């Protein structure tokens with residue numbers, strides 16, 4: 001019995017979007033879904049009850065960060081990540097590879113694994129596919145990610161080809177090192193950059209290993225949106241219809257809708273929580289920077305069309321005051337709203353798929369949000 005099940009409910013007749021349901025040992029959720037990021041075993045400023053209240057069923061935590069602080073041994077002793085952070089929904093952990101490449105300056109990639117420096121202390125560290133699996137097995141997440149290399153954008157074809165081949169060899173080692181396949185699902189990560197041939201090779205290699213789900217990596221690393229969309233158009237069809245597809249590190253409202261249209265089921269990104277902490281909010285009429293002076297006497301909600309706790313109870317003027325005075329409640333209210341906004345957006349996307357009108361929904365949403373403005 002594998003830990004992860006996926007049910008394809010229906011495909012939108014107007015686009016390639018899929019309505020599905022993922023089931024893990026900690027519950028099930030409909031897809032397409034947005035996963036709030038809880039890097040250090042907390043979605044910054046949100047209590048688990050608030051995450052449930054705003055509609056989140058699955059969150060993401062970072063293996064690299066938890067390995068460094070507090071250490072996977074402490075989390076394991078606590079009974080695993082769910083127990084440690086009092087979250088009874090599903091949890092996905094990334095493999096640590098991405099942070100090694102994005103956070104650490106000195107790093108040396110070898111067949112065995114990656115040598116790099118701890119971004120906090122500077123001490124030398126080493127992470128291998130086996131190590132990434134051991135840490136995630138200790139954390140006890142429901143969905144784990146294989147250890148991969150996420151090459152920078154752009155990368156030459158030759159570099160990308162050798163990186164894809166190594167990531168495929170690492171994926172096999174991850175499967176062999178996996179200690180708890182019945183309790184924890186393991187997703188392979190398709191790489192290959194913007195090269196269709198390499199995406200095909202990566203997908204072929206990983207499908208032969210029969211993972212319960214597949215991630216699309218190597219995107220949201222600085223490439224233009226049209227490159228991301230083009231890569232998705234030739235990559236998602238390579239993946240099995242009967243398994244979940246997870247686009248890593250994405251993101252903004254337009255990318256979520258465009259990713260869903262191209263057959264993506266799961267998304268994660270720090271964007272909503274990160275911009276909330278400097279007072280920037282996603283609203284149905286576009287981005288709103290609530291600390292702007294023009295909102296000092298604006299006693300209306302962040303978003304007239306939002307029915308979240310923040311918008312039902314507080315005004316722009318009050319939230320602006322909290323942000324300007326560094327009162328913690330301010331970033332809690334903006335975080336709650338931004339997460340609710342993306343979770344609700346995905347609910348609207350699923351409704352549009354049910355009714356075979358996701359293309360129309362995209363046009364109306366983009367116009368109102370201002371994505372089509374030149």
Ligand SMILES: Nc1cc(N)c2c(=O)[nH][nH]c(=O)c2c1
Nearest residue numbers: 094098150217218220248249
């Ligand atoms: N944008 C991205 C965000 C991520 N967390 C990852 C990752 O964890 N692994 N591999 C990836 O390619 C990747 C890309």
Ligand SMILES: [Zn+2]
Nearest residue numbers: 306308311337
């Ligand atoms: Zn709101």
